Amino acid sequence: MHRYANPARFLRLAKAILPYSSGLAVLLLGSGLWFALVGSPADYQQGDSMRIMYVHVPSAWMGMVCYVAMAVLSAMALIWKHPLADLLARATAPVGAAFTLLCLITGSLWGKPMWGTWWVWDARLTSMLILLFLYLGYMALIDAFDDPERGSKAGAILALVGAVNIPVIKFSVDWWNTLHQPASVVKMGGPAIDPSMLLPLLLMAFGFKAYWVTVLLLRGRAEIAAQKIRVLRLAQVHASSRGE
Numbered sequence: 272m273h274r275y276a277n278p279a280r281f282l283r284l285a286k287a288i289l290p291y292s293s294g295l296a297v298l299l300l301g302s303g304l305w306f307a308l309v310g311s312p313a314d315y316q317q318g319d320s321m322r323i324m325y326v327h328v329p330s331a332w333m334g335m336v337c338y339v340a341m342a343v344l345s346a347m348a349l350i351w352k353h354p355l356a357d358l359l360a361r362a363t364a365p366v367g368a369a370f371t372l373l374c375l376i377t378g379s380l381w382g383k384p385m386w387g388t389w390w391v392w393d394a395r396l397t398s399m400l401i402l403l404f405l406y407l408g409y410m411a412l413i414d415a416f417d418d419p420e421r422g423s424k425a426g427a428i429l430a431l432v433g434a435v436n437i438p439v440i441k442f443s444v445d446w447w448n449t450l451h452q453p454a455s456v457v458k459m460g461g462p463a464i465d466p467s468m469l470l471p472l473l474l475m476a477f478g479f480k481a482y483w484v485t486v487l488l489l490r491g492r493a494e495i496a497a498q499k500i501r502v503l504r505l506a507q508v509h510a511s512s513r514g515e
Contacts, residue, residue, distance in 0.1 A: 337367025
């Protein structure tokens, strides 16, 4: 990974990947939405309200994936002092928070007709809400110090501590009695979901991943540019102070 610690090398890599990741995101999300809304049948019990699943479930997956990526990048920044790891962790946080918020909103919209309520303190719902608070706490903490390095370290520690919530989200349906059904896609013996529904679900999941990669590269470039601007401003301040 230290091969890509050089910002110039990362920018070249981002420039090469962006056309493919963005094109793949458009293709996968477009086809996924078509299959979700037109090409797949309605559920025999839930009717068309089940189609919210094609956004709700992939956004929940991506909320967890982004947090794991943020925690790994934070560990790299703390342990190996990887120059770009902290920047990419910062870039990932808002995207993961958006996916988590989308998961909670679509879950409420789906839960109202199915459960008769917008919200219950279900184990999985509560742990996903905690995940959103962890994202918001991380973003607030990294900007809470005058010294950016101290803010980065504090945010990295929070990201690593908060990672214990990820297995809680994943296994909450197995550990506690919740309203959510057990895993039906990733499980021993293969998926327990009909192929006509599995296809759009996977297309949306991979489309969200391609979108995340695209936004991560764009935000990574923006973070590098912002850091260069901060360095230039500091240099100007030091130069003007010496001139006085």
